[in-house]
Amino acid sequence: MSGxxxxxxxxxxxxxTWSAGHSQIYPELVRLAADGLVEAGEPGPRGRKTxxxxxxxxxxxxxxxxxxxxxxxxxxxxALRTFFLWLMTPEAARDHVQxxxxxxxxxxxxxxxxAARRRPATPAERSQRIALEAGLRTTQARVGWxxxxxxxxxxxxxxxxxxxx
Amino acid sequence: MSGxxxxxxxxxxxxxTWSAGHSQIYPELVRLAADGLVEAGEPGPRGRKTxxxxxxxxxxxxxxxxxxxxxxxxxxxxALRTFFLWLMTPEAARDHVQxxxxxxxxxxxxxxxxAARRRPATPAERSQRIALEAGLRTTQARVGWxxxxxxxxxxxxxxxxxxxx
DNA sequence: CTCAACATGTAACTCGTTACATGATTGA
DNA sequence: TCAATCATGTAACGAGTTACATGTTGAG
Numbered sequence: 001m002s003g004x005x006x007x008x009x010x011x012x013x014x015x016x017t018w019s020a021g022h023s024q025i026y027p028e029l030v031r032l033a034a035d036g037l038v039e040a041g042e043p044g045p046r047g048r049k050t051x052x053x054x055x056x057x058x059x060x061x062x063x064x065x066x067x068x069x070x071x072x073x074x075x076x077x078x079a080l081r082t083f084f085l086w087l088m089t090p091e092a093a094r095d096h097v098q099x100x101x102x103x104x105x106x107x108x109x110x111x112x113x114x115a116a117r118r119r120p121a122t123p124a125e126r127s128q129r130i131a132l133e134a135g136l137r138t139t140q141a142r143v144g145w146x147x148x149x150x151x152x153x154x155x156x157x158x159x160x161x162x163x164x165x
Numbered sequence: 166m167s168g169x170x171x172x173x174x175x176x177x178x179x180x181x182t183w184s185a186g187h188s189q190i191y192p193e194l195v196r197l198a199a200d201g202l203v204e205a206g207e208p209g210p211r212g213r214k215t216x217x218x219x220x221x222x223x224x225x226x227x228x229x230x231x232x233x234x235x236x237x238x239x240x241x242x243x244a245l246r247t248f249f250l251w252l253m254t255p256e257a258a259r260d261h262v263q264x265x266x267x268x269x270x271x272x273x274x275x276x277x278x279x280a281a282r283r284r285p286a287t288p289a290e291r292s293q294r295i296a297l298e299a300g301l302r303t304t305q306a307r308v309g310w311x312x313x314x315x316x317x318x319x320x321x322x323x324x325x326x327x328x329x330x
Numbered sequence: 331c332t333c334a335a336c337a338t339g340t341a342a343c344t345c346g347t348t349a350c351a352t353g354a355t356t357g358a
Numbered sequence: 359t360c361a362a363t364c365a366t367g368t369a370a371c372g373a374g375t376t377a378c379a380t381g382t383t384g385a386g
Contacts, residue, residue, distance in 0.1 A: 004337050017244040024374060026339055046337055046382040058252075065253055065261075070243040072268060078235040079182040082296040086288035087223075088230055096230075103237060123251035130317060131247040134310045141306035145299045152295060169365050189346060191367055211354040211365055 002050050003029050013128065016111070016135045032057065078103075082149075090157050097153060101146035108139045167215050168194050178293065181276070181300045197222065243268075247314075255322050262318060266311035273304045 001009075006029075007022040029051055032038045037057035041050040053061075078100055085093045111132060120129045166174075171194075172187040194216055197203045202222035206215040218226075243265055250258045276297060285294045 002337075003339090014245060014248055017239060017241045017248070019238060019240075019374095021375070022338075023340080023376080026337095030339095044337095047339095048337060061249065062252055065246060065249055066257060070246055070264075072243060073184060074182060075184075075240060076182045078237060079296060079299050080179060081230060081235055082299060083179055083182070083292055084226065084230055085292040085295060087227055092231060099235075126321065127248055127250040130250060130314050131244060133313065134244050134247060134307070137306040137310045137313075138303050141302040142299070145302045148298065148302075149295050156291065167365075168367090184346095186347070187366075188348080188368080191365095195367095209365095212367095213365060 001052075002044070002048050004048070014131075016107075017131070085153075090153070094150065094153055097146055097149045101143065101150065104139055104142040104146060108136070108143060111135050111139060166217075167209070167213050169213070179296075181272075182296070250318075255318070259315065259318055262311055262314045266308060266315065269304055269307040269311060273301070273308060276300050276304060 003022060003026045007020070007025050010018070010020050010025075029038060029049075033040055033051065035056075036054060037060050038051040039054050041052055043049055081096060082100075085096065088096065115129070115132055115136060120126045168187060168191045172185070172190050175183070175185050175190075194203060194214075198205055198216065200221075201219060202225050203216040204219050206217055208214055246261060250261065253261065280294070280297055280301060285291045
């Protein structure tokens with residue numbers, strides 16, 4: 001697969017959990033090739049370079065999966081902003097949550113499209129389906145949250161003195 | 166509030182959505198002070214330095230909230246690994262998902278504790294409660310996903326030829 | 331012929347983590 | 359007195375983003 005292709009596929013498949021721009025991928029492929037984890041194939045039409053995983057590369061992935069703990073650090077800017085809802089005008093706060101709702105619904109549409117494709121046949125596809133399900137469920141949760149939050153904000157608007165504008 | 170205190174509170178409150186180590190906080194406070202967004206107060210007992218937000222600082226936060234779009238980039242290493250379930254032995258795959266389940270359940274316990282505290286009284290507390298709800302719901306979704314995934318893996322184990330060990 | 335998509339790279343910068351380094355105060 | 363906790367910093371490194379920079383191929 002070429003760097004360009006990797007870059008596109010990243011967006012399309014694992015893109016919901018991780019992303020990488022081409023400026024990160026090209027140098028990394030060179031590095032991986034130097035380490036013998038991938039090897040370059042025949043150059044294609046317009047300067048296209050393809051790489052294939054080597055046995056050592058596959059081992060390295062498996063070693064990573066087996067020997068290292070996942071880093072569970074979360075970094076969710078939209079959620080962070082929710083902590084500061086009280087610094088916004090009631091309208092801005094509502095807009096923020098509405099934006100979250102829209103974003104989540106849109107993301108959900110995309111994921112559902114992927115899920116509807118064809119039923120997974122290979123082990124790799126079955127894994128992808130399981131990973132996709134995680135996205136589906138957490139995104140549904142975000143949709144549910146945003147609807148709940150909107151109601152709650154509207155409820156509060158009736159009673160409260162609003163913070164500074 | 167001092168840098169040390171900020172560092173601890175980060176962990177305890179917004180920690181579920183964002184984190185920062187002390188090595189990031191101390192230099193940042195110096196920078197913010199130089200920009201007039203916070204100001205240093207009287208030094209305390211053991212070299213303790215306290216800072217307070219200035220009006221300019223509050224404005225800057227509000228400008229950030231109002232003028233910039235949240236970055237919705239997700240980076241979820243545990244979810245990424247799920248894409249590679251098929252490269253693991255069936256046991257390792259199951260363990261991975263079980264670890265996710267354990268982590269999610271533990272995180273959920275912590276969030277529930279926070280949610281049970283006292284009912285929010287101030288606008289800031291109400292915002293925190295709404296933010297917390299997001300954590301609660303997405304974490305519940307992760308628990309649900311992990312249980313579903315375990316069942317699915319066990320189902321498959323009965324039928325499939327397993328990939329390389 | 332021209333535009334979109336294919337295709338690859340480099341450089342500067344920012345953000346965050348890990349490790350290094352030090353010292354004061356308090357309670358057991 | 360000794361350990362934990364409070365308290366603050368710096369330096370090196372790695373990961374990732376943005377912007378810069380260039381060239382090819384195919385379709386309309």
